[in-house]
Amino acid sequence: MDMEKTNETFAAHQIDDSLPKFDDKSDVERSSARVIDPEVQRSLLRKCDWFILPPLTIMYLFNALDKGNVANAKTDGWDKDIGLVGNQYYLLVMIFYVPFCLFGTPISLLVKRFSAARVLPLMMIGFGSMSLFTSIAKNFSEIFAIRWFLGIFESAMLPGVVYYLSTFYRRGELASRVGLFYAAAAIAGAFSGLLAFGSFQIDSPKYHSWQFLFWIEGGATIFFAVFAFFWLPRDSDTWWILNDNEKAVARARILEDSSVTINEKLSIRDAFRPFKDPLYWVWAFISLSLGVPLASVNNFLPQIVASLGYSTIKTNLFTVAPNVVGTVALLVLTFSSDYFRERSIHICIPLATTLVGFIVLGSIDPIAHRGVAYFACFLLTMGASAPSVLVATWYNNNTPQESRRAVVTAVMVALANASGLISTNVFRAQDEPKYVPALATSAAFGGLCLVLVSATGLWMRWENRKRNREQGTGNLTAADVPTETLGQGPKSLSFRYMY
Template identity: 50%
Template sequence: MSLSLKVFPSLDKRLEEGPATTTDIESGASVHVDKATTDHIDKASERSYVRKLDIYLLPYLALMYFFNAVDRSNLGNAETDGLSKDLHFVGNEYSLLILLFYIPFGTLDLPLNILTKRFTAALVLPILMITWGSVSLLQCAAFNFGGLLVCRLVMGACEAGFFAGVVFYLTLFYSRGELGFRIAIVFGSALLAAAFSGLIAFGVFHINTTIPGWKYLMIIEGSLTLVFGVIAFFWLPASPQTAWFLNQDEKAAATARSLRDSSNKVSTKFNLKDCFQIWKDWKFALWCVIAFVYPVAFATTSNFLPQIVQRLGYSTVKTNLWTVAPNAVGFIVLLLVAKSSDYFRERTFHIIGSLITSLIGMIILITIDVLDHKGVAYFACFLMAAGAYIPSCLVQTWHNNNNLDENSRAATTGLLVGLGNFAGILSAATFRVEYAPKYIPTLITTCICNVIAIASVLILGLWMRAENRRRNEAIGTNLRAQDVSTSELSDGENSLKFRYFV
């Protein structure tokens, strides 16, 4: 049996009102566009719109996140150059430094992402970048553990919400079938940042001077962050409708695209109540479990890869150099998997495959003697880098694909990314000096988290597939997520034609 639009009386009324104009959208009112408009987007304008996003917006966001990752992870490189010795650390103060960073880094994601919806990413993201860049630069002036701790806590507060803000920001520009690969490009810059940080550390640590090389590292990387943070104020648009690099036809295409395969309304006004509308759903608890456990492998890999490689018995310079290749390979694998996920419009098993990959790498490091099997141990580092980063992109893409409300996407993304940032505490807390050089408790804990993530993702993905089948059987037709314009789904998941993006 066919599904009549009469079951959506509010939708029928909006269809009679006709399409919204770009002027309506720029006024700040939430709007709807009729189905005929979303089904007949000018193809040339759409191609031009996506091309301009990929040229003007996406690379700059990737560059911003590149410096976010560089400033956050350069502590690992600095440690290989004697940071702990120069600042007279005792006991587990280095691990404590990393652990405490994650407290503001996880706590403030939600409020900062709500502010991003309220004041736009064009304002919030540059402010955050300039602030953490300034503090990163000031790290070179620290002379003890307390001084560096203050810098890291402020950096954690400012870097919190940046990735969540970027993810939410991208949902305003790209369709659901494009989002995974674009988030991967931005997030993948973190892998390049790790490689870049290793290369620059390799060069800086060769400088013969009375000033420690790690201080030069902080000066160079913090200064570059400041410069690009200032430029971001003038570069980032608040929305597609206000983008300086788009013409009117491209802005119209942007609106129609969003309503066809992203949101049920565009440019909605900020509403705090709407931010939390899906939090009572049973699936939300499962999303929280997934969001907390999958990033543990990411935290273990990104924070401690230099120390893991150092276990192989190489010098400081070679250790930093040898961290480049695993992260470079990880970046390529990330893009390939994300592109495949978008192409097939499938998230579940792409995420599970990546979790299994990093899990195998960690099991290898647990079970072998790394000094006797250096080649195998180094290969395990490649597996960790290849698998640990992918879920950070696809999990965040997945839940946003199934959330059609802009306010709700902002808050939910902020919370889930924040929970993931808290996972870094778990990794740092188990990476203690007394566990060196194998760090078995850290690797076992991370493996357990991967197994929990695999099971949770599988449960959620299989339930979504079963629910899609049940709904299709109920209405007597075979619909997929991409078959229904999101502008028709005014009630979100409760709409009869809603199908989960699996």
């Protein structure tokens, strides 16, 4: 299949957005057919899964490790060794989110302009360096500055990767791939506990044990960033590992079920156009509300486990199992979501699970009911990560223009991480060890998110049925309409929401 014939096939199946052309669902299916060799497609997916996903996953693993290593270092007395007092530790956790939210969108525009394959490894070198600098910082002011720059360098990692994956995978494949990538964050929680445990066993008369933790993580981050810079492909058309047939199939797949056009020229004005649609403001509130319980679990799980009265060593070890279970739950939910091409119900399930965990922890004495409290930690991790992945996939699936998708993802992720400011401000030193106000706040935001997601999912189902009735197309779904025909997004008459 050469490129000219492929493009002719696309042109032959264009759908006019101005008028409904379909009499029934079978007409849509015939009109959107693509001549794609299944064997070539399987070969293409294998190469994407084995040569793109693993490096991205490792990159995000280092991202999560470098962001959260101060939580593990604190269990070894890092805060006392550098002279932190009162709420200074919590201020350091909080300040990270300010540049993280401010710089995510502008850096994501660079990701769209110059390719995630080049921009993200450079950012990775930056946040790896910040981890190294943390090991030699001696006071609150120095750490404050380091955490500020750490937030800048890490700000575009998640939106950049989600956008990047959407240029290789179709909508029905994206959640599971983002889930595999995002599992690195959950694995980081388990791996960081083990790494911290090993680092803290190093007995040096000259250095603190926690310094080795920062050195190991920062150095490994920079080393892998250099590899990723030269390994990751800019796009499928220039990827040296694909043959001509695979490149043609890669283009066909994305135009069929991901994007209106490929390698769309960046228009900043058009990129922000989705925010004229009220639906994106609903997604903004969903992102903001889900970020509070997510940040609470990611940043303070070691402190929550420590509140059960365990020693430093046991605290780090006992964070491993909840994070492993959380990773498994994340993968099950994202793969199930892709299999059924359904998002909203799969988001509600983990939200409800985490909500129960926060309520249980906030309503019992963790020391007197240690087993129940530890079980609640599993509920927290089982439901913390999946909503973030599935919501990001959800608005990506319903935004077929590349530039708009890059900006929408960056803004939504920034809002989700802005919630970290809420989480870090309610986890206060004076509330140790139970953190009841923080747990109650996290539960409240999780409950709000549950209501918003349920309402949005129901509205999308109603809107799709309404459009089907008006056009007389039968039970038409998002899977039946090629995305290359949806230049006007939701305003296109043939657009159907993927809910």
